[in-house]
Amino acid sequence: MNKVYIYKGFERFWHWMQALLIIFLALTGFEIHGSFKFFGFENAVKFHIIAAYGFIILIAFAMFWHFTTGEWKQYIPTFNNIKAQLNYYIFGIFKNAPHPTRKTQLSKLNPLQRLTYLGLKIVVIPIMVSTGILYMLYRFPQGEGIRSFVVAGLDTIAILHTLGAFILIAFFISHLYLITTGTNIFTNLKAMITGYEDLDEHENHDEVVEQISENK
Amino acid sequence: MRKTIGLILLFVLPILAVVLVVNTDKPMPTKLDKLKEKYSKKHVPGVDHSKFAQLNKKFARPQDITLECISCHTERHTEIMQSTHWRWLSDEYMKGRGIVSIGKRNILNNHCISVGGNEGTCNRCHIGYGYDSKDFDFSKAENIDCLACHDNSGKYEKEKEAAGNPKPDLDFAYIAQHVGKPKMENCGYCHFNGGGGNNSKHGDLEEALYEASKEVDVHLAKDGANMQCIDCHEAENHKMEGRLYTMASMNRGRLECEKCHSSKPHNDDIVNEHTVKIACQTCHIPIYAKVNATKTHWDWSKAGDLKDGKPYDIKDKDGNEIYLSIKGAITWEKMLKPEYKWFDGTAQHHLLEDKITQVPLVLNPLNGDYDSPDAKIVPVKVMRSIQPYDPEFKTLVxxxxxxxxxxxxxxxxxxxxxxxxxxGMEYAGRPWSGKYGFVKTEMNWILNHMVSPKEKTVQCIECHTRDNSRLAEIKDVYIPGRDYNAWVDNFGIAAIVLTFLGVLSHGTIRIVYGKKNKVKNIEEEENNE
Structure with a gap:
């Protein structure tokens, strides 16, 4: 086994900050939705908006990071091995079969993860951000008065935002569970905290070079 | 280690910053300070009427006082004679109807129904002398009752059932020498008592305002702004600001809170943004009829019950007349939550000749909905009555x-x-089939007074809630916290529950197999050895 530095500093910061913000946005958001009472409606709205701006800023940084480092390539979907990965989760995992996809520095995500995260990045999060911004900013103070954009279907915007939130929570639950499916229960968690993960020994220099040329 | 501390700081610092920003106490809005300063200066009259010799005499008729007024204030009567206070009529444009002349003279309500034919008693509240029938001469300036509004002595009073004439035994000279700007008492004499008793009609205008606390009305409160009616209802050239849509139809001459408070009076942008669709009154008048009760229901069909051939009254413990042989059964209520409706500044009116097409019949439907650019949600006292109508001609009577x-x-x-x-119908010049029945009617009284202190304002959660939202009747807009799409919510909850169950069963199987495999592995290892 080899200690490999797999999650970089910003990546970990981005991940945990995003986790924190999404949990907080869900808490305040579902209070605004009327699902429960905790902060009080007024505070929930205030906090939700502050967290939303925080989230948008974080996304801006994350996008910059993804593009400048080339990490965005991690999310290019692949259908190779997808059946093997599914098989692993449905059968193999119970028999202590090995992971069908090997994690390396250059390919951290298995095909299912690639698809899921890509879906989040290009569908769910953009929907949440755009509907959120519309709902938040269609009215704004200007001069001595308040101006509004005429937004038809405010209710549709709100309902889409709610739908996205439900999907994110379902994702969150499965995510929490699936991180326990590493070599042992805490492997993945530890990796996301320290950045280092013990990866297979036979991952040698040649293989890395091979993969680099494949990616190109 | 240093990295860990760095990471922790990265999480904690933004949260700390957020908490600090949220908790910053903002200074008092200067706009409000300026207003308080403005209205703390009380008006000092520039003239003392008691020094005028021409007022220091015996007046045979109240009209003679009016003539003395006009002799100095030479053109004021022309202003008055154009006013709704004098004419009890106003040319109004009504949507889908055109221009109509409507006012107290010809509009029906669901209190005492109609002025026509009853001028002798109703017109005690006309600002004139002797308006006792539809033949009253509205061009005769001497019949203007200046004192009704301008008496500052507190001794002027109109006689009951005398068509606006004053009590005969008043000290007119003294009263004439003590005139000035209208006080709350002048306005309240009629506007607090219309409809047969204190607070009977409006619900937010009543005698308790004379000695109001801030809890009751921040503007009029003695311990608050201590304002007078005319501080808001300015009346340059006797043109009064502010209209009531039990009579008015058009979006003109309205008096809005924004006149003083602007449309951005709050420190919070989200609250300010509410002013686009929510009238100030909606949040700032959380309850009305705060001190004395107001009439909310009036059943004329119960009238006419006599004891030994004589009419009688029943009063509740607060002294409100809940049954009168002459008027029927009346419900009085206090500490009421308003109802809420869209209002774009225009209203329709059901006229005497109009057919009843819907029951309950709304006498003054307020126009507006979410999509009309001028419409805002306003608080309304809805007066509900059962009043006589003509079942054959399908009209009110x-x-x-x-x-x-x-x-x-x-x-x-x-x-x-x-x-x-x-x-009554003969007097109004309208046909009657000879049959009568009783029909349910409603009337919208938009609430504008009894503004509560800001601590008592309607809270977010009172509207943004699924159960018993104050805005439950406003159905054409999505309100967060109140509204949701049942399909999406059910789908979402199902998705969460199924994911959770999936994860749970997957985990359980993993644990069970994991143990078996461990045993197997150990056995295998042993065998290998």
Whole structure:
């Protein structure tokens, strides 16, 4: 086994900050939705908006990071091995079969993860951000008065935002569970905290070079 | 280690910053300070009427006082004679109807129904002398009652059932020498008592305002801004600001809170943004009829019950008349939550000649919905009544209720709807089939007064809630916290539950197999050895 530095500093910061913000946005958001009472409606709205701006800023940084480092390539979907990965989760995992996809520095995500995260990045999060911004900013103070954009279907915007939130929570639950499916229960968690993960020994220099040329 | 501390700081610092920003106490809005300063300066009259010799004499008739007023204030009567206070009529444009002349003279309500035929008693609240029938001469300036509004002595009073004439035994010279700007008492004399008693009609205008606390009305409160009616209802050239849509139809001459408070009076942008669709009153008048009760329901069909051939009254423990042989059964309520409606500044009115097409019949439907750019949600007192109508012609009727004498058709003396309606409709010049029934009617009284202190304002959660939202009746807009899409919510909850169950069963199987495999592995290892 080899200690490999797999999650970089910003990546970990981005991940945990995003986790924190999404949990907080869900808490305040579902209070605004009327699902429960905790902060009080007024505070929930205030906090939700502050967290939303925080989230948008974080996304801006994350996008910059993804593009400048080339990490965005991690999310290019692949259908190779997808059946093997599914098989692993449905059968193999119970028999202590090995992971069908090997994690390396250059390919951290298995095909299912690639698809899921890509879906989040290009569908769910953009929907949440755009509907959120519309709902938040269609009215704004200007001069001595308040101006509004005429937004038809405010209710549709709100309902889409709610739908996205439900999907994110379902994702969150499965995510929490699936991180326990590493070599042992805490492997993945530890990796996301320290950045280092013990990866297979036979991952040698040649293989890395091979993969680099494949990616190109 | 240093990295860990760095990471922790990265999480904690933004949260700390957020908490600090949220908790910063903002200074008092200067706009409000300026207003308080402005209205703390009380008006000092520039003239002392008691020094005028021409007012220091015996007045045979109240009209003679008016003539003295006009002799100095030479053109004021022309202003008055154009006012709604004098004419009880106003040319209004009504959507889908065109221009109509409507006012107290010809509009029906669901309190005492109609002025026509009952001028003798109703017109005690006209700012004139002797408006006792539709033949009153509105061009005769001497019949203007200046004192009704400008008496500052507190001794002026109109006689009951005398068509606006004052009590005969008043000290007119003293009263004439003590005139000035209208005080709350002048306005309240009629506007607090309309409809047969204190707070009967409006619900937010009543005698308790004379000695109001801040809890009751921040503007009029003695311990608050201590304002007078005319501080807001300015009346340059006797043109009064502010209209009530029980009579008015058009979006003109309205008095809005924004006049002083602007449309951005709050420190919070989200609250300010509410002003686009929510009238100030909606949040700032959380309850009305705060001190004394107001009429909320009036059943005219119960009128006419007599004891030994004589009319009687029943009062509740607060002294409110809940049954009168002459008027029927009346419900009084206090500490009421308003109802809420869209209002774009225009209203329709049901006229005497209009057919009843819907029950309950709304006498003054307020126009507007979410999509109309001018419409805002306003708080409304809805007065509900059961009043006489013509079941054949499907119109309302205007009964003659009052007369000084028995046998003239006045219901309050004769207790006979047939003669009362016949006389009333004849007076109004409208046909009547000869049949009468009773129909449910509603009237919208938009609430503008009894503004509560800001601590008592309607809270977010009172509207943004699934159960018992104050805005439950406003159905054409999505309100967060109140509204949701049942499909999406059910789908979402199902998705969460199924994911959770999936994860749970997957995990359980993993644990169970994991143990078995461990045993197997150990066995295998042992075998290998």
């Amino acid at each position: 205007a009964p003659k209720l009052w007369d000084k004498e028995v046998g003239k058709g006045g219901y309050w003396k004769d207790f006979d709807w047939n003669t009362s309606i016949a006389k």
